[in-house]
Amino acid sequence: KLNVGVDTVQHGVEGLAYLLTESSKLMISETDFQDSIHVLGFSDELNKLLLQLYLDNRKEIRSILGELTPKLPSYHNLEWRLDVQLASRSLRQQIKPAVTIKLHLNQHEDQTAQVLQTDPSTLLHLIQQLEQALGEMKTNHCRRIVRNMK
Amino acid sequence: DPRCFPRRPYAALLRAAFHSLLHHPHAGNSFILDDPDLKDIDPMVLKHCHAAAATCILEAGKQKADISAISACLEDCKLDKERIEQFCTEYQKNKDALEILLGSIGRSPLHITDVSWRLEYQIKSNQLHKTYQPSYFVTLNVENSDSGSHPDVSFSCTMEQLQDLVGKLKDAAKSLERATQM
Numbered sequence: 001k002l003n004v005g006v007d008t009v010q011h012g013v014e015g016l017a018y019l020l021t022e023s024s025k026l027m028i029s030e031t032d033f034q035d036s037i038h039v040l041g042f043s044d045e046l047n048k049l050l051l052q053l054y055l056d057n058r059k060e061i062r063s064i065l066g067e068l069t070p071k072l073p074s075y076h077n078l079e080w081r082l083d084v085q086l087a088s089r090s091l092r093q094q095i096k097p098a099v100t101i102k103l104h105l106n107q108h109e110d111q112t113a114q115v116l117q118t119d120p121s122t123l124l125h126l127i128q129q130l131e132q133a134l135g136e137m138k139t140n141h142c143r144r145i146v147r148n149m150k
Numbered sequence: 151d152p153r154c155f156p157r158r159p160y161a162a163l164l165r166a167a168f169h170s171l172l173h174h175p176h177a178g179n180s181f182i183l184d185d186p187d188l189k190d191i192d193p194m195v196l197k198h199c200h201a202a203a204a205t206c207i208l209e210a211g212k213q214k215a216d217i218s219a220i221s222a223c224l225e226d227c228k229l230d231k232e233r234i235e236q237f238c239t240e241y242q243k244n245k246d247a248l249e250i251l252l253g254s255i256g257r258s259p260l261h262i263t264d265v266s267w268r269l270e271y272q273i274k275s276n277q278l279h280k281t282y283q284p285s286y287f288v289t290l291n292v293e294n295s296d297s298g299s300h301p302d303v304s305f306s307c308t309m310e311q312l313q314d315l316v317g318k319l320k321d322a323a324k325s326l327e328r329a330t331q332m
Contacts (some may be wrong), residue, residue, distance in 0.1 A: 003217045010270050025277065025278055025279055026267040026279050026280070027279060027280045050293075060276060064277050065277045065278040066277070068275075068277040068278075069275040069276075069277050069278065070275075071306075072287065072304065072305065072306040073304065073305045073306070074305055074306045074307055074311075075214070075305050075306070075307035075311045075312070075314075075315060075317065077314075078314075078315050078319070079318075080318060080321070080322040082322065082325055082326055082329060086255045088253070088255070089216075089255075089256065090212060090252045090253075090254035090255040090256060091211070091212055091213075091249065091253045091255075092212060092213055092214055093214045093233070094253060096253065097326065097330075098258075099264075099320075099326065100259065103290075103303065103305075105257055105305050110178075114260075115259045115260075115302070116259055116260050116261070116262050116290065116292060116304060117258055117259040117260065117261050117262065120261060120262060120323075120326055122263065123319060123322060123323055123326070124323060125264070125265075125318055126262065126265050126319060126325060127267050127316060127319050129267065130265065130267065130288070130312065130316045130319070131268060131316060131317065133267040133286060133288075133312065134309065134313060134316065136269050137284050137309060140272070142269070142284075145271060146271065146282075146284075149200075149271065149273060149282060150282060
């Protein structure tokens with residue numbers, strides 16, 4: 001339908017792909033993008049089209065590129081359950097509360113689920129520690145860094 | 151048999167039995183042999199009596215027996231009143247430690263003992279520049295009831311995910327609080 005050779009089409013596609021991924025990766029501004037493609041000598045209409053294509057797809061391309069970075073197992077979900085142990089083979093008449101946790105993690109497209117357990121006091125300790133972690137982003141130190149990095 | 155086991159060695163035997171159960175469950179029986187009160191007793195008799203005492207102690211602990219039940223049982227074994235009393239006193243002293251020991255035996259899922267976290271601010275990667283996102287790396291220290299150590303469970307998460315995690319843990323804690331008030 002385009003009436004050009006296969007090679008030309010392929011090069012065209014590759015060129016476009018490269019243009020879009022590099023632009024998205026670097027998150028260049030509109031003006032920078034326009035300046036860059038201006039050198040290619042296309043018509044104004046084509047340039048506008050390319051710019052629109054870039055802006056429309058930038059977010060999605062970036063999220064796909066984000067998947068390519070080195071990854072550690074990441075959090076997916078957490079389920080919990082309260083148990084009370086009443087007896088065991090070695091001791092009868094117990095009252096031993098425990099919290100059983102199923103931690104769902106993602107790694108390389110596989111989902112793993114791990115069953116863990118903790119006692120009430122450790123649970124409270126975990127909560128306290130992690131709340132402290134969350135609070136860190138709001139401290140002056142972190143805020144300053146975030147401001148200066150942008 | 152009171153003839154083989156005078157009073158002082160009997161007391162020493164009880165102490166040794168409790169000690170070997172509670173303090174060194176895997177070690178040898180050197181403590182029994184070290185006690186000077188026991189050196190006159192025939193080793194074979196000593197061994198049997200120690201095993202018998204230990205079994206009695208463990209069984210009483212397992213069933214959470216009270217003093218009257220233990221006394222009744224020892225009476226059936228034809229121990230005299232004084233010796234029963236000695237046993238019960240020694241048992242009372244060590245009861246709590248015994249309970250803790252017995253309660254800790256058994257299988258359970260990996261037990262979380264502690265948590266460490268790391269906050270990072272991502273700037274760029276070779277695939278993607280200007281990411282500018284905070285990221286947490288959390289490590290849960292876990293212990294295995296059998297072998298005692300196990301590789302820790304680590305994962306990364308965004309701030310929202312960590313909030314989700316903490317929210318769920320807080321739900322569990324609240325639920326626990328309600329349950330203890332019932």
